Amino acid sequence: MPGIALVGTQWGDEGKGKVTDLLAEHTDLVVRYQGGNNAGHTIVVEGERYALHLVPTGILYAHCIPVIGPGVVVDPQVLLEELDTLTERGIDTGKLLLSGNAHLIMPYHLELDRVTERRLGKNRLGTTKRGIGPAYADKATRVGLRVQDLLDPKIFSAKLEVALKEKNLLLTRVYGRLPLDQPEIEEQYLRYAERLAAHIADTDPIIQKALDDGKTVMFEGAQATLLDLDHGTYPYVTSSNPISGGACAGAGVGPRDITRIIGISKAYCTRVGSGPFPSEADPADAEILVEAGAEYGTTTGRKRRCGWFDAVAGRYAARLNTLTELVVTKLDVLSEFSEIKVCVAYEYEGERYEHFPPNQTIFNKCEPIYELLPGWSEDITSARKVEDLPKEARSYLETIESLVGTKVSWASVGPGRDQIVDLGG
Numbered sequence: 001m002p003g004i005a006l007v008g009t010q011w012g013d014e015g016k017g018k019v020t021d022l023l024a025e026h027t028d029l030v031v032r033y034q035g036g037n038n039a040g041h042t043i044v045v046e047g048e049r050y051a052l053h054l055v056p057t058g059i060l061y062a063h064c065i066p067v068i069g070p071g072v073v074v075d076p077q078v079l080l081e082e083l084d085t086l087t088e089r090g091i092d093t094g095k096l097l098l099s100g101n102a103h104l105i106m107p108y109h110l111e112l113d114r115v116t117e118r119r120l121g122k123n124r125l126g127t128t129k130r131g132i133g134p135a136y137a138d139k140a141t142r143v144g145l146r147v148q149d150l151l152d153p154k155i156f157s158a159k160l161e162v163a164l165k166e167k168n169l170l171l172t173r174v175y176g177r178l179p180l181d182q183p184e185i186e187e188q189y190l191r192y193a194e195r196l197a198a199h200i201a202d203t204d205p206i207i208q209k210a211l212d213d214g215k216t217v218m219f220e221g222a223q224a225t226l227l228d229l230d231h232g233t234y235p236y237v238t239s240s241n242p243i244s245g246g247a248c249a250g251a252g253v254g255p256r257d258i259t260r261i262i263g264i265s266k267a268y269c270t271r272v273g274s275g276p277f278p279s280e281a282d283p284a285d286a287e288i289l290v291e292a293g294a295e296y297g298t299t300t301g302r303k304r305r306c307g308w309f310d311a312v313a314g315r316y317a318a319r320l321n322t323l324t325e326l327v328v329t330k331l332d333v334l335s336e337f338s339e340i341k342v343c344v345a346y347e348y349e350g351e352r353y354e355h356f357p358p359n360q361t362i363f364n365k366c367e368p369i370y371e372l373l374p375g376w377s378e379d380i381t382s383a384r385k386v387e388d389l390p391k392e393a394r395s396y397l398e399t400i401e402s403l404v405g406t407k408v409s410w411a412s413v414g415p416g417r418d419q420i421v422d423l424g425g
């Protein structure tokens with residue numbers, strides 16, 4: 001009963017879609033367990049490029065059942081638009097399962113995400129403005145509306161009334177905005193309900209049965225370890241738990257149901273939005289990484305901040321997620337450099353930190369300690385076996401492996417499905 005968790009080890013955008021694609025052939029269910037349409041998975045299947053935000057990548061494979069689990073926050077308008085686009089491209093979207101316990105992103109969540117970011121000014125988090133944080137906040141304070149509420153107009157209306165009363169006070173009195181109109185929202189959401197009803201399911205027993213039947217279930221994380229609400233670089237994080245432990249709560253399985261935990265890491269490091277980033281590169285090197293790695297966000301189009309591989313963060317992610325293996329993506333991007341930096345530790349007030357610092361003051365102010373590794377100038381995009389890689393690239397991967405303490409099972413060398421070097425994964 002293999003349950004496989006796929007988690008990002010950095011600040012997101014590590015190329016998780018590529019790894020789903022590698023494993024898809026032998027996967028029966030692909031379950032999203034947290035986040036919402038703040039995510040962006042780019043995936044190339046049979047030469048076609050897809051950018052998915054909310055729908056699990058499993059939708060692209062005829063034999064896979066995609067599941068949106070209870071831990072996800074769902075903007076129904078975005079979901080329906082994504083399904084329509086996929087249907088137009090010939091994908092069977094009828095098989096999508098949507099947990100009735102997932103929470104809904106409501107119009108006031110979008111509005112609140114925008115106005116709070118504006119109010120924070122230079123302290124803003126740089127959110128994706130998709131209403132993620134406010135929707136999770138309502139879930140925690142127990143005034144959220146869930147997908148199953150769409151199936152009962154009376155309950156939907158009663159819950160909306162409670163939530164909207166408070167939200168309209170906030171919007172009008174604190175933020176000086178216009179109030180939102182209950183009948184308008186109700187009409188809009190009950191229209192979505194008509195189309196979503198066929199997808200709404202009690203997903204927990206479906207996932208459990210698949211595991212019991214010996215099927216392969218992939219738990220697909222969005223965002224990544226350092227954006228985790230509890231373990232990431234708070235407050236510059238997302239509002240859910242992307243770490244592997246989050247898959248249990250967000251999908252409704254126990255820890256023993258997950259036996260393989262694959263961490264995805266870029267060969268360098270990127271982050272979008274605000275917050276500390278110790279191994280951020282100087283502007284000239286960052287620009288090379290942006291251009292060679294096409295480092296622009298799938299969801300917001302923002303240019304990503306770029307830096308060097310951070311082994312301290314790598315070790316942290318390996319431990320927090322109990323990784324069984326690591327996949328290194330975008331190794332080809334580093335062909336641009338004659339010398340490659342790797343952050344092996346941090347330094348703060350003369351003290352060396354091999355492990356993630358215990359508090360944010362240190363993390364915010366620490367300096368990276370770099371080791372310099374020789375680069376390679378060869379184009380490695382057609383490498384498929386480890387012997388095809390120049391010795392410097394092999395040694396780079398070995399260095400990552402030993403610094404992080406986790407076996408590297410694959411390295412990707414380009415966006416295409418076949419551009420992958422199998423290192424024994």
Ligand code: IMP
Pocket residue numbers: 011012013038039040125126127128129130131132133222223227236237238239272273274
């Ligand atoms: P939110 O998830 O929209 O609330 O944004 C909170 C933080 O997480 C911001 O710094 C975002 O840029 C970041 N973030 C959210 N989703 C992703 C993602 O899929 N990739 C990378 N960063 C993300």
